[in-house]
Amino acid sequence: MPKSNELPKAYNPREVEQRLYDWWEAQGFFAPQIDSSKKPFVVVIPPPNVTGELHHGHAMFVTFEDLLIRWHRMKGEPTLWLPGTDHAGIATQNVVEKAVAKQGKTRQQLGREKFVEIVWEWKAEYGGIITAQIRRLGASVDWTRERFTMDAQLSRAVREAFVRLYKKGLIYRGPRLVNWCPRDETAISDLEVEHEETQGKLYYVKYPLEDGSGFITVATTRPETMLGDTAVAVNPNDARYKNLIGRTAILPELGRKIPIIADESVAMEFGTGAVKVTPAHDPTDYELGTRHNLAFINVMNTDASINENGGVYAGLDRFVAREKLVSDLRRDGLLEKIEEHTLSLGHCQRCHAIVEPLISTQWFVKMQPLAEPAIEAVRSGEIKIVPERLNKIYFQWMDASHIRDWCISRQLWWGHRIPVWYCENGHMTCETTDPTRCAQCDSTNLHQDEDVLDTWFSSGLWPFSTLGWPDETQDLKYLYPTSVLETGYDILFFWVARMIMMGIEFTGKVPFDTVYLHGLMRHSDGSKMSKSNFRVGDNPLNVIAEYSSDALRFFILTSSSPGNDVRMNLDKVADARNFANKIWNAARFVLANLGDTPESLNHPFTQRPNLSLADRWILSRQGGLVNTINRLFEEFRFNEAAQEIYHFLWDEYCDWYIEASKVTLNGEDEAAKQNTRGVLVQVLDQSLRLLHPMMPFVTEEIWQHLPHEGPSLMVAEWPRGGQPTNENAEKDFERVMSIVRAIRNARSEFNVEPARRIPAIIAASEHRDSLETQREVLAFLARLNPEQLEIHAKLEPKPEQAYALVVEDLEIYLPLAAMIDLEREKARIAKEVDKARAELVRSEKMLDSDFAQKAPAEVVQREREKLASTRERVAKLEEQLNALNGAR
RNA sequence: GGGCGGUUGGCUCAGCUGGCAGAGCGCUUCCUUGACAUGGAAGAGGUCAUAGGUUCAAGUCCUAUACCGCCCACCA
Numbered sequence: 022m023p024k025s026n027e028l029p030k031a032y033n034p035r036e037v038e039q040r041l042y043d044w045w046e047a048q049g050f051f052a053p054q055i056d057s058s059k060k061p062f063v064v065v066i067p068p069p070n071v072t073g074e075l076h077h078g079h080a081m082f083v084t085f086e087d088l089l090i091r092w093h094r095m096k097g098e099p100t101l102w103l104p105g106t107d108h109a110g111i112a113t114q115n116v117v118e119k120a121v122a123k124q125g126k127t128r129q130q131l132g133r134e135k136f137v138e139i140v141w142e143w144k145a146e147y148g149g150i151i152t153a154q155i156r157r158l159g160a161s162v163d164w165t166r167e168r169f170t171m172d173a174q175l176s177r178a179v180r181e182a183f184v185r186l187y188k189k190g191l192i193y194r195g196p197r198l199v200n201w202c203p204r205d206e207t208a209i210s211d212l213e214v215e216h217e218e219t220q221g222k223l224y225y226v227k228y229p230l231e232d233g234s235g236f237i238t239v240a241t242t243r244p245e246t247m248l249g250d251t252a253v254a255v256n257p258n259d260a261r262y263k264n265l266i267g268r269t270a271i272l273p274e275l276g277r278k279i280p281i282i283a284d285e286s287v288a289m290e291f292g293t294g295a296v297k298v299t300p301a302h303d304p305t306d307y308e309l310g311t312r313h314n315l316a317f318i319n320v321m322n323t324d325a326s327i328n329e330n331g332g333v334y335a336g337l338d339r340f341v342a343r344e345k346l347v348s349d350l351r352r353d354g355l356l357e358k359i360e361e362h363t364l365s366l367g368h369c370q371r372c373h374a375i376v377e378p379l380i381s382t383q384w385f386v387k388m389q390p391l392a393e394p395a396i397e398a399v400r401s402g403e404i405k406i407v408p409e410r411l412n413k414i415y416f417q418w419m420d421a422s423h424i425r426d427w428c429i430s431r432q433l434w435w436g437h438r439i440p441v442w443y444c445e446n447g448h449m450t451c452e453t454t455d456p457t458r459c460a461q462c463d464s465t466n467l468h469q470d471e472d473v474l475d476t477w478f479s480s481g482l483w484p485f486s487t488l489g490w491p492d493e494t495q496d497l498k499y500l501y502p503t504s505v506l507e508t509g510y511d512i513l514f515f516w517v518a519r520m521i522m523m524g525i526e527f528t529g530k531v532p533f534d535t536v537y538l539h540g541l542m543r544h545s546d547g548s549k550m551s552k553s554n555f556r557v558g559d560n561p562l563n564v565i566a567e568y569s570s571d572a573l574r575f576f577i578l579t580s581s582s583p584g585n586d587v588r589m590n591l592d593k594v595a596d597a598r599n600f601a602n603k604i605w606n607a608a609r610f611v612l613a614n615l616g617d618t619p620e621s622l623n624h625p626f627t628q629r630p631n632l633s634l635a636d637r638w639i640l641s642r643q644g645g646l647v648n649t650i651n652r653l654f655e656e657f658r659f660n661e662a663a664q665e666i667y668h669f670l671w672d673e674y675c676d677w678y679i680e681a682s683k684v685t686l687n688g689e690d691e692a693a694k695q696n697t698r699g700v701l702v703q704v705l706d707q708s709l710r711l712l713h714p715m716m717p718f719v720t721e722e723i724w725q726h727l728p729h730e731g732p733s734l735m736v737a738e739w740p741r742g743g744q745p746t747n748e749n750a751e752k753d754f755e756r757v758m759s760i761v762r763a764i765r766n767a768r769s770e771f772n773v774e775p776a777r778r779i780p781a782i783i784a785a786s787e788h789r790d791s792l793e794t795q796r797e798v799l800a801f802l803a804r805l806n807p808e809q810l811e812i813h814a815k816l817e818p819k820p821e822q823a824y825a826l827v828v829e830d831l832e833i834y835l836p837l838a839a840m841i842d843l844e845r846e847k848a849r850i851a852k853e854v855d856k857a858r859a860e861l862v863r864s865e866k867m868l869d870s871d872f873a874q875k876a877p878a879e880v881v882q883r884e885r886e887k888l889a890s891t892r893e894r895v896a897k898l899e900e901q902l903n904a905l906n907g908a909r
Numbered sequence: 910g911g912g913c914g915g916u917u918g919g920c921u922c923a924g925c926u927g928g929c930a931g932a933g934c935g936c937u938u939c940c941u942u943g944a945c946a947u948g949g950a951a952g953a954g955g956u957c958a959u960a961g962g963u964u965c966a967a968g969u970c971c972u973a974u975a976c977c978g979c980c981c982a983c984c985a
Contacts, residue, residue, distance in 0.1 A: 031947070198983095216982085223985085241985060254985095288984060296985050304983035365982085378983090410913070414980070417912065423981080511980095545921085547978085579933085582923070585914080586979090590921060592934055599947040606945035613944070653925090660923070664932065679944075762951090769951040775940055863929085871965040872928095880928055880966095887929090 034569030203325030240292025436473030638754035780809030
C-alpha cells in the first residue's frame, strides 16, 4: 500500500501525463470493446489539416469529444472515437509550394506528377506532428482506425460518391461566373469567400453617345472591369434616360460600341441611375447579360492581370490597370468625379487575396435536391442541434430560396482528381474504374479532367467513408450512423450540413443523431485568434507545458457554455491547475489515513451502521452529485457539470468533510475510524470517476494509488445514479456548518486569536440531542474549548457578558467577558433585528397577497415555514437585545 | 438589407422548464495549525443595458430602444 510520503507534496503533471497516455494506448483501452448486443457510441473526429499545427480549435474539440467518449466508455458502451486527418487541398498545396519555392522552384517547373509526389513525401514527414500533438491533449481516440481523406479506401468512396451524383444528374459542368482567387489561381466556393466592409471609391465615368449628342454617366467601384463592358443599363421607368434606351454608347478608351438597354433591376437612386454592364465580371451583370443576350467578354487572366481583350491595358495587374484607366479617363475629360464609398469586398478564406468574379468552366453539385431531406432531418428532430438556436442558422442557409449550387472543382494538383474523361469528340465518361473507351463513341483517345475536388467534398463523406463505405463492412453496419458530431459552429455549413446531405444521399441514413457545436476560442481581449494575431497563449502546447493538459481542458469546460465563444484566460487555467493540485493533496490525506487493511470499495457505505453525521452527510451529497452530473452531461451542460464537481470536491469534500473526519480519525473509536476511512476513500473514488472525463490524467494517477479493482480508471465503472439522498443528514450537518460559520464569523469580527479555544453555550431546543453528538466536531471546527462547551435545550437565565448569535432557531453565546464591547454588540444585534424584521414584513405581505392562492402549494408552504422561522429569529434577537440593555 | 447572439459585482463569465442574485480572479482582515500557501478562515462589493407589458411573482417570458459582436446577402 502506498504511503503518503511517497507522493510528492505538489502534483507534477508533466511527468504523469506523458506516461499515462502511452500506457493507456499500449493497453488498448482506446479501442472499442465490440459487443453487438449493445448500442455503440461513436464519434468521428473533425479531421485536422494533415500538415497543420495544434491550435485552440483542436484543444476545444478534443476536450468536448474526449469527455463524451470517456463518459460513455465508462458507462460500459462499446465506444469508438475515430481519428484522422484531412488532405486540406489549398492549404497543404500552399505550404508545400512555399517549401519548394525556398529551393528556388515552382510547381509548374516540377510538373504535376513530381509535385504531387513531393506533397506525399511532405505528408509522410510532417503528417504525424498534428496527431502527436493531439495525443498531448489526452485524446482517447482509437489510433488503430486512423484515416486520411486521401487513403485508397477513402478515395474510392469519393469517387463512388461523385459517380453516383453524376449519374443521377446532380453534378454538372459548365461555364459560370465563379469566385476566382487570383493568388491561388483556382475557383473557390461561395462559402470560401469572406466579405469585408472596406472603404473604397465610386468612380463616375462619362460614356459618350455614338451620335455625339452628349454623354451618359455611369458609376462603378471597379473601373478596370469596363474593359469588358458590353452594355449600359438604365431603369425603364427612369424619366431621365427614357430617350436614351435603344441608342448606342461608345466605351471610353477601347472605342467599343455598346447598346443602352433597359432593365428593372437597375436602381434609379444609386449613383447616376445608369450602370455599366460587365457580364463576365460581375454577378448582377452576369444575370443581366444572360437576360439581354449580351456578349460576355472576359478581360482577365487567371492571375487577374488584364488579358488581350484589354487593348493597351493587356498585361497590367488589375489594380495597376485601374489606376491607368482612371488617369486616362481624366486626361480625356471623361472622369466626372470620384466619391468615397464603403463596399463589401470578397476575400479568399485561405490567402486573403481579393476575389475576382469571372467566368470559368467548373463542376457544380445541385444542392436543392440534397438539401430538402437534410432540412427535414433537423426539422423532424431526427438530428438534434445543440444549442438549438443554431437550427435557425442551418435552415436559413439550406433554404431553397437561398441555397446555391456548390462549385466543387479546384484548379489545384493536390486532391481527389475529378473522375471524368473526355474524348476528342467532347464526350464525357464518368466511371468508378478508369475507362479505356469513351462511353458514347468508343474512342480510346481519352484524357482525364485536370481539376481536383474541393476538400470539403471528401470531408462530407467522413462519417461513413472512414467506416468502409461504399463497402458494407462490419464497422459500417455496426458503428454507423454515428452518435454525436461535435465541432465548432464556424463550420456548420462547410462540414456539418454537407455531411448531413451526403449521409442521407449515400447511406439513406442521417450520419449522426446529435450535433453539438462549441464556440470559438478568442484572445483574452475578445479579439479573434488568427495567424496574423498570434500570441503566446495561442499555442496550446505552451499552455500545457506550463499548466498541464488537464488544466487546459478543465478551463475550456468551465469557461464555455454551448455555442458561445470563450476567451483565453491564463488565470483560469492556473485555477484549474490548482484544482488538480488540491485533489492531489486531498488524496495524500486519504492515503495517509487509510490504515493497514482498507476494505473493498465495493461495499455500499451508505448502508453501514454507526456512520457519523459527517459520513452520512457527504455520502448523501455524493449521491446527489452523481445525479446532477448525469443529468448535466446528458443535456450537454458541461460547464455547469464542471462547476458542480469543482464545488463538491473543493468546498464540501475538502473544506468540510476532510476537516470533520479528523475528529474521528484522531479519536479512539476504532469502528468509527474504519467507517470514516472507508467513506473518505469511497467518496474520493466516486468523485474521481465523475471527474475523469474532464481531467483524465490527474484522476487516473490518483486512482492508481488508491485501493482499486480493474486496471484503469478510464475503463472503471461510471457511478450509478438514482440513489436517494439523506435529507435529515444533510439538514443536520448543514446546521453544524451554520453554527461553525457563525462562531468563526464572531471570532473574526472581534479579533479572537485563531489559536485560542473559547467557551460556548448553545440553546438548541429540539436539536439538543443531535447536536450533542457533534460536540467534538463543533469544538474542532470552531476552535471551542470542549470542556466549556454547553449544549442545552433551553437556557434560563440568558448568560450575561456574552456575544449572542442566532442561527436558524437556536442561540449561541460566547461568554468572553473580557473582550466584550457592550455598545458595539448591541449595535450589531440591533442591525440584525432590523434585517430580520424587514424580512418578516416582506414575507407577511407576500403571504397576505394573491400569492397564497395562486402560487403552487409547495412554494407557499416553503414561504410559510420561512415566515415561522423568521418570527422565531426576530423574537430571539429581541430577547438578546433586551438582555443586553438590561445588563447595562 | 435579412438573421442570430451579448449587455448580470472592479475583471472574466455561469444562471435548466419564472419562486429571496452565483462562481473564479481581484480587493480587505487574519492565519506558515499535522493533505494542500497551487493553501485555510472571515468579509466588502450587483436598482441583472433602457422603456413598456404579461404574471401573485421577471435576470429568466413578450414588445420596442440603445450600444457591442457574429453570420448570411449580386445593389454598380
